Amino acid sequence: EIVLTQSPATLSLSPGERATLSCRASQSVNNYLAWYQQKPGQAPRLLMYDASNRATGIPARFSGSGSGTDFTLTISSLEPEDFAVYYCQQRSNWPLTFGGGTKVEIK
Amino acid sequence: EVQLVESGGGLVQPGGSLRLSCAASGFTFTDYRMNWVRQAPGKGLEWVSHMTSSSNTYYADSVKGRFTISRDNAKNSLYLQMNSLSAEDTAVYYCAKELTVGYHYFDYWGQGTLVTVSS
Numbered sequence: 001e002i003v004l005t006q007s008p009a010t011l012s013l014s015p016g017e018r019a020t021l022s023c024r025a026s027q028s029v030n031n032y033l034a035w036y037q038q039k040p041g042q043a044p045r046l047l048m049y050d051a052s053n054r055a056t057g058i059p060a061r062f063s064g065s066g067s068g069t070d071f072t073l074t075i076s077s078l079e080p081e082d083f084a085v086y087y088c089q090q091r092s093n094w095p096l097t098f099g100g101g102t103k104v105e106i107k
Numbered sequence: 108e109v110q111l112v113e114s115g116g117g118l119v120q121p122g123g124s125l126r127l128s129c130a131a132s133g134f135t136f137t138d139y140r141m142n143w144v145r146q147a148p149g150k151g152l153e154w155v156s157h158m159t160s161s162s163n164t165y166y167a168d169s170v171k172g173r174f175t176i177s178r179d180n181a182k183n184s185l186y187l188q189m190n191s192l193s194a195e196d197t198a199v200y201y202c203a204k205e206l207t208v209g210y211h212y213f214d215y216w217g218q219g220t221l222v223t224v225s226s
Contacts, residue, residue: 034212043216091211096154
């Protein structure tokens with residue numbers, strides 16, 4: 001099973017700041033990695049897929065990069081609605097796995 | 108508009124069974140593979156099971172042999188039969204649609220149904 005490790009666990013930032021979230025895989029997943037955003041009481045929302053492709057309707061302030069084992073989700077300038085928990089997920093191997101999440105909170 | 112509506116959750120005793128349903132609309136159900144993903148209270152996401160339109164299935168090791176995924180393409184519905192439930196299965200269960208064939212990412216999710224396993 002591919003283990004995805006996200007860091008940091010919590011990121012405390014102010015609106016307008018840049019957020020950089022990391023996801024590291026226990027073995028190469030090529031570029032087969034997605035990012036999701038989840039707000040309290042809501043289902044997750046797909047943000048990025050195959051590392052760097054924005055899903056439909058996702059603002060350009062979200063970007064993704066990486067390949068192999070190291071991936072990054074960047075939010076260029078945090079909006080109030082971006083404070084949430086973010087998860088990465090790999091589709092390279094069965095079972096599909098998620099990272100443990102990074103909470104982006106208001107500083 | 109794509110909609111996924113789960114039902115069937117509730118309180119069940121350890122060792123019991125439950126069947127979850129997911130009613131899909133707004134897309135051609137037979138064109139997409141479907142999944143169940145769960146989230147224990149206050150915890151992260153865990154993929155549970157996957158089914159193709161031609162009935163190929165995959166399961167997480169944690170549920171293999173206890174859970175069975177199925178679909179009724181005529182009713183645009185996805186199901187999860189859960190047997191031998193334990194406290195570790197307590198979670199919100201989400202039905203999730205795959206982005207497209209071969210892309211095992213989830214672009215639409217239901218609102219979730221809560222399963223609580225407790226005596």
